[in-house]
Amino acid sequence: MDAINAWFTTFIAKVDLLYLTDVIGIIAFAFAGVLIGVRMKVDPVGIFVLAFSTAFGGGIFRDLMIDRRPMYWIANQELVWLVLFIAIFTPMLFRFYKKHLTYDLFVWSDAIGLGFFAAVGTHLGIQLGVPSLSSVICGVATGVFGGLCRDTFLNVKPGVIYDHQPYASVAFVGSFLYVFMVEMGIDATVSIWVSSIFIVALRMWCYYKDWRIAYHDQFYKEDHSPETERDRAQGK
Numbered sequence: 001m002d003a004i005n006a007w008f009t010t011f012i013a014k015v016d017l018l019y020l021t022d023v024i025g026i027i028a029f030a031f032a033g034v035l036i037g038v039r040m041k042v043d044p045v046g047i048f049v050l051a052f053s054t055a056f057g058g059g060i061f062r063d064l065m066i067d068r069r070p071m072y073w074i075a076n077q078e079l080v081w082l083v084l085f086i087a088i089f090t091p092m093l094f095r096f097y098k099k100h101l102t103y104d105l106f107v108w109s110d111a112i113g114l115g116f117f118a119a120v121g122t123h124l125g126i127q128l129g130v131p132s133l134s135s136v137i138c139g140v141a142t143g144v145f146g147g148l149c150r151d152t153f154l155n156v157k158p159g160v161i162y163d164h165q166p167y168a169s170v171a172f173v174g175s176f177l178y179v180f181m182v183e184m185g186i187d188a189t190v191s192i193w194v195s196s197i198f199i200v201a202l203r204m205w206c207y208y209k210d211w212r213i214a215y216h217d218q219f220y221k222e223d224h225s226p227e228t229e230r231d232r233a234q235g236k
Contacts, residue, residue: 025116174199
């Protein structure tokens with residue numbers, strides 16, 4: 001009980017609008033990791049690995065890029081407990097709501113995590129004096145790397161690379177929106193929330209409209225270089 005009280009006290013003491021963006025992103029990504037783990041019948045330890053890697057993988061990669069110490073997940077132990085709680089109890093709830101475990105629910109969770117993590121990652125880069133473009137790349141990496149780790153652990157093709165629906169590109173646009181708003185003198189916390197919601201909305205709009213980036217196929221058809229013609233003649 002003392003440990004639970006200490007965790008709750010620490011959590012409440014830190015809560016503000018900026019900290020809440022991290023909490024929302026972590027919950028969304030942890031939930032997405034648990035959901036895909038349940039759908040693929042992963043064991044309980046695997047569920048936690050997926051939840052943790054999805055929730056903190058992007059932050060760990062970001063902290064390595066900007067040389068931030070201590071890393072975020074170490075400095076905020078209460079959030080690790082939160083992910084552990086989600087990994088333990090969420091699968092129990094899923095048993096009673098199996099019919100609601102649609103792929104749309106996973107996409108929504110993943111989109112929310114992407115939006116808030118990309119915006120917060122960009123914000124941290126700007127705060128530490130990292131140039132704007134590098135900060136945007138830092139934000140995008142924060143948003144997509146957790147999902148990349150999750151897909152790698154599951155031995156599936158990473159969606160950020162093989163899914164033709166806009167994903168990382170959406171995070172790029174939203175992260176640049178944050179930089180633009182900050183340059184215009186808008187409060188950083190307001191900018192994070194606006195850009196986060198923008199990323200989530202744009203990602204889900206692309207998903208429901210089934211908007212796909214098909215430049216690869218078009219490039220192949222229009223490429224008449226000797227190498228392409230040779231490969232086509234050989235049936236490759």
